[in-house]
Amino acid sequence: MDSNDIGELRLEGFLPYRLSNIAERISQALSLIYAEQFDLTIAQWRILAWLQQERTLSAKRICELTAMDKARVSRAVNQLVERNLIQRQRDDEDQRTLWLSLAPSGRDLLKEVVPRALDWEADIVATLSATEYRDLLRLLSKVEKGLARLDSPTVSTAPGTD
DSSP: OOGGGTTOOOGGGOHHHHHHHHHHHHHHHHHHHHHHTTOOOHHHHHHHHHHHHHSEEEHHHHHHHHTOOHHHHHHHHHHHHHTTSEEEEEOSSOTTOEEEEEOHHHHHHHHHHHHHHHHHHHHHGGGSOHHHHHHHHHHHHHHHHHHHHHHSTTOOOSTTOO
C-alpha cells in the first residue's frame, strides 16, 4: 500500500463492500428466476432450498443458516405453509418447537426451480476454470471461518491482543 493511501478507504478493494455488492446483485438477479416464474420471494427460496438440503429444520435454525431475522423467516414460513409448499409438525417432546419440512408440492416445485438456478449459476461462473471455481469456494470458506472467529465471544478485538 502506498503511504499516501494510509487511512483512505477504496471501496473497489474493500472486501466487505465487494462481497456485499456481489451477493446483493446475485441475489436480486437470481430472484428474477424464482420470483417471476415461481412466485417466490428471496426468503421463501432460501427456506425451501435449506429444507431440500436438510429435510427438517426449526424456524430458529433457518434464521441461523440464512442470517435472516425471525420476523422475515416467520412471514415466509407462513406464506409457504399457506401455499402448501412446506409443512409444520410439532415436536413430540417439546411442544414449543415446530419442525418444518417440504410438502410434496414443495419438492415438485424445487424439481423445476433448482435446475434453472444451477444453470444460472453456471452462466455466472463460466469465466472461471474448474480449479478457479474450487479455489473461490475454498477461499470463501476461509473468509467465513475468519468471520466466525471474530464473531466468537472468546476472541478479543481490542488493539494489542493478537
